[in-house]
Amino acid sequence: MSIRTIGVIGAGQMGNGIAHVMALSGYDVMLNDISQQALDKATDTISRNLARQVGRGKVSEEDMNATLARIRTTMKLPDLGQTDLVIEAATERETVKQAIFEDLVPHLKPETILTSNTSSISITRLASRTDRPERFMGFHFMNPVPVMQLVELIRGIATDDATYKACHEVVKNLGKTAASAEDFPGFIVNRILMPMINEAVYTLYEGVGNVQSIDESMKLGANHPMGPLELADFIGLDTCLAIMNVLHDGLADTKYRPCPLLTKYVEAGWLGRKTQRGFYDYR
Ligand code: CAA
Missing domain, CATH: 3.40.50.720 (NAD(P)-binding Rossmann-like Domain)
Structure with missing residues (x-):
C-alpha cells in the first residue's frame, strides 16, 4: 500500500x-x-x-x-x-x-x-x-x-x-x-545500550569514578559521542529505568537488575534534562 x-x-x-x-x-x-x-x-x-x-x-x-x-x-x-x-x-x-x-x-x-x-x-x-x-x-x-x-x-x-x-x-x-x-525485550539497541548505562550508574554508586570521570573515560577511551551518564540524562532516567525493568522482568536474569541509584533518582523526580536535574544539574 x-x-x-x-x-x-x-x-x-x-x-x-x-x-x-x-x-x-x-x-x-x-x-x-x-x-x-x-x-x-x-x-x-x-x-x-x-x-x-x-x-x-x-x-x-x-x-x-x-x-x-x-x-x-x-x-x-x-x-x-x-x-x-x-x-x-x-x-x-x-x-x-x-x-x-x-x-x-x-x-x-x-x-x-x-x-x-x-x-x-x-x-x-x-x-x-x-x-x-x-x-x-x-x-x-x-x-x-x-x-x-x-x-x-x-x-x-x-x-x-x-x-x-x-x-x-x-x-x-x-x-x-x-x-x-526480533521481538525480544529491548530489541537490539536497548538490549546492548541500557546495560552499559546501568553499569555506568553502578560504577558511580560504588564510587569507582565520579560523574565527570565516568563520562570522560567513555568519551575519550571508547570514542562515544556522549558519556553514559550524560546520555542517560538525555534519554530520560525514567525511560532508562523502565527499559531496565523490561529487560529484568522479560529475561529473568539478575545481570539486568536496575542500579538502586537509578531508581532513587527517578523516585526523586530527577529525570535528567527534561526536569533540569539528573546526573548533571541543568538549572
Ligand atoms: N534536530 C535537528 N538537528 C539536530 C538536533 C535536533 N534535535 N540535535 C542536533 N542536531 C544537529 C546539529 O545541528 C548538528 O548538525 P551539523 O552536523 O550539521 O553541524 C549535529 O546534529 C550535531 O549537533 P551539535 O553540534 O549540536 O552537538 P554534538 O556534535 O555534540 O552532537 C548529538 C549532538 C548528535 C546528540 C551527539 O552528542 C550524539 O550522537 N549523542 C549520542 C546520541 C545517542 O546515542 N542517541 C541514541 C540514544 S538511545 C535511543 O534513542 C533509543 C532509546 O530507545 C532510548
Missing part, C-alpha cells in the same frame, strides 16, 4: 522528532497529544530544529515552510482515523499504550498500519490488544530523531510481509537505515 499520511501519537521528545522527519520527507502529518501545551511546545521545537537545519545549510527556507505546513496538530485521537500509518510515541508504559490503541482502533480505516515507537515493550503483546495484529509492528526511532540514522523495525509474531515492506519503504524515504530486530 502507498503511505501518504502519518498519524503520530505523543508530542514529546520522540513524537516531535518523528513528526519533523516525516513532514520533511513529504508526508502529511497529524500530531496528537492529550495536552494542548505539549502540542504547542512540539510545534515550537520542530520550528527551532528546522531553523537550525536551515542555518547549517541542510534544509532550504522553502522546505522548512513546506514542512511546517504539512504538520497539523489535534487533541482528538479519532482525527488520526484516516491516516495510512500511525506511530504511537506516548509514555513508555504498557497500560498507557494499550489504552491508546483501544481508543483509536474503532476509528481506523481497515488498511491503516499501526506501529509503536516503544523502546522495549513486546510488540506481539501490544498487537494482540488491537484488531489488526498482522498490520502492527515496532517502528523504533533513536533520539535525536532528526540526526540519528537508525530505525529499528520489529515484527510481532503475526506481522505480515506487506506491513514490514511498507514500513521499510517509509524508512528508506526518510533517508534513514532500517535494522530488523
Whole structure:
C-alpha cells in the first residue's frame, strides 16, 4: 500500500522528532497529544530544529515552510482515523499504550498500519490488544530523531510481509537505515545500550569514578559521542529505568537488575534534562 499520511501519537521528545522527519520527507502529518501545551511546545521545537537545519545549510527556507505546513496538530485521537500509518510515541508504559490503541482502533480505516515507537515493550503483546495484529509492528526511532540514522523495525509474531515492506519503504524515504530486530525485550539497541548505562550508574554508586570521570573515560577511551551518564540524562532516567525493568522482568536474569541509584533518582523526580536535574544539574 502507498503511505501518504502519518498519524503520530505523543508530542514529546520522540513524537516531535518523528513528526519533523516525516513532514520533511513529504508526508502529511497529524500530531496528537492529550495536552494542548505539549502540542504547542512540539510545534515550537520542530520550528527551532528546522531553523537550525536551515542555518547549517541542510534544509532550504522553502522546505522548512513546506514542512511546517504539512504538520497539523489535534487533541482528538479519532482525527488520526484516516491516516495510512500511525506511530504511537506516548509514555513508555504498557497500560498507557494499550489504552491508546483501544481508543483509536474503532476509528481506523481497515488498511491503516499501526506501529509503536516503544523502546522495549513486546510488540506481539501490544498487537494482540488491537484488531489488526498482522498490520502492527515496532517502528523504533533513536533520539535525536532528526540526526540519528537508525530505525529499528520489529515484527510481532503475526506481522505480515506487506506491513514490514511498507514500513521499510517509509524508512528508506526518510533517508534513514532500517535494522530488523526480533521481538525480544529491548530489541537490539536497548538490549546492548541500557546495560552499559546501568553499569555506568553502578560504577558511580560504588564510587569507582565520579560523574565527570565516568563520562570522560567513555568519551575519550571508547570514542562515544556522549558519556553514559550524560546520555542517560538525555534519554530520560525514567525511560532508562523502565527499559531496565523490561529487560529484568522479560529475561529473568539478575545481570539486568536496575542500579538502586537509578531508581532513587527517578523516585526523586530527577529525570535528567527534561526536569533540569539528573546526573548533571541543568538549572
Ligand atoms: N534536530 C535537528 N538537528 C539536530 C538536533 C535536533 N534535535 N540535535 C542536533 N542536531 C544537529 C546539529 O545541528 C548538528 O548538525 P551539523 O552536523 O550539521 O553541524 C549535529 O546534529 C550535531 O549537533 P551539535 O553540534 O549540536 O552537538 P554534538 O556534535 O555534540 O552532537 C548529538 C549532538 C548528535 C546528540 C551527539 O552528542 C550524539 O550522537 N549523542 C549520542 C546520541 C545517542 O546515542 N542517541 C541514541 C540514544 S538511545 C535511543 O534513542 C533509543 C532509546 O530507545 C532510548
